[in-house]
Amino acid sequence: MEPLLNYIRKYSSIPVSENDFEIIMSHFTYKKIRKKQYFLQEGGVCKHFGFIVKGAMRQYYIDEKGAEHYVQLAIENWWVGDRESWVMLSPSRYNIDAWEDSELLLVSNTDVVKLSQLFPAIGELMRKMDERNNIAAQKRITSAISYTAERRYADFACDYPDLLQRFPQHVIASYIGITKDTLSRVRKQMLLK
């Protein structure tokens, strides 16, 4: 539970008392999920967003040829879920599963809306989360549309050293939009420099 409290205090300028926090927490559900288990499957509705207390999760979709494309990777203190499905309660085209045994704190969209009204800190938190997501997404788009494989990998390694450690290369390759073979070659190239 503490990780979420720390997270709230870190990203919100508005103080949150222990008391407030207990009310907030009562809207979250604690859930353990074991490696390789699904948090969300394609076609399902993402009823809850999850705050990762511990572990590592991956979000991907499967194309017509059956290939997996990783669109999001997340570890401790990140959120996982399909935003669109969570807000609209529409069926998701993504799969989300645990890459390591993980512990999550789940919350529904309705509850977040409710909490935001009760506690301005939560509203602020969500706004800032969105803001950061937007900025990160913008960066990733820029990277994807204009950089070479090597540059994309180098940037990724620089921006997310933790993810680099915890996910296998073929997953990272997919995340930055190249094949595992190309990533392997790129890494070899970089070693020679």
Next chain:
Amino acid sequence: MEPLLNYIRKYSSIPVSENDFEIIMSHFTYKKIRKKQYFLQEGGVCKHFGFIVKGAMRQYYIDEKGAEHYVQLAIENWWVGDRESWVMLSPSRYNIDAWEDSELLLVSNTDVVKLSQLFPAIGELMRKMDERNNIAAQKRITSAISYTAERRYADFACDYPDLLQRFPQHVIASYIGITKDTLSRVRKQMLLK
């Protein structure tokens, strides 16, 4: 002015009176900008976000080789600006200019924060704008990391037929992360089908 009022009413569930709207409007500045003029230049701070009442704007950055990469295209009822710079008042790495003679309604981040507190409708509006931006960004990332040039163009044409009409091909090519030459070939291919 009306376009903004319509926009607010469209995207907010909370009603806004004429009176409220006048107060809101008093925080916006009207600005005309002529084709090819800069709204923001690399290195400058994006002091205002702009709601496009009329016209078409483009946001891009210039790489080491001097090539332009379009990261955002916007027309009526869209917002323009560099989010990161606008929030942090940090120097931007983007250029934003008018592709057509345009009319904007400008607003500072401070004023938006202020207005959000005074009028919940504005807060909701901003939240929803972020939400839609995030969803759109996610889609664009998916597109960039896993689709072919042809698929990316087809999707773009389908999602944004208006942009297709109003921006030249080399700009659209850059936006979807390919060269104008490739786009020209792709289009030819598609005609044959």
Next chain:
DNA sequence: AAAAAAAGTAGATAAATGTCTACGTAAATG
């Protein structure tokens, strides 16, 4: 500890996309 599955590397080849030059056409400008 043995067996099975997953991950990483490598080389050969293919496919997609980029680069460059040139040219015709359309649009903006004076």
Next chain:
DNA sequence: CATTTACGTAGACATTTATCTACTTTTTTT
């Protein structure tokens, strides 16, 4: 209206990245 500038297309060629198969190593499972 004439001139210039920007735009789109085309072909030849270069480069990057993907695909496929094979093999080795590492990790997971039994």
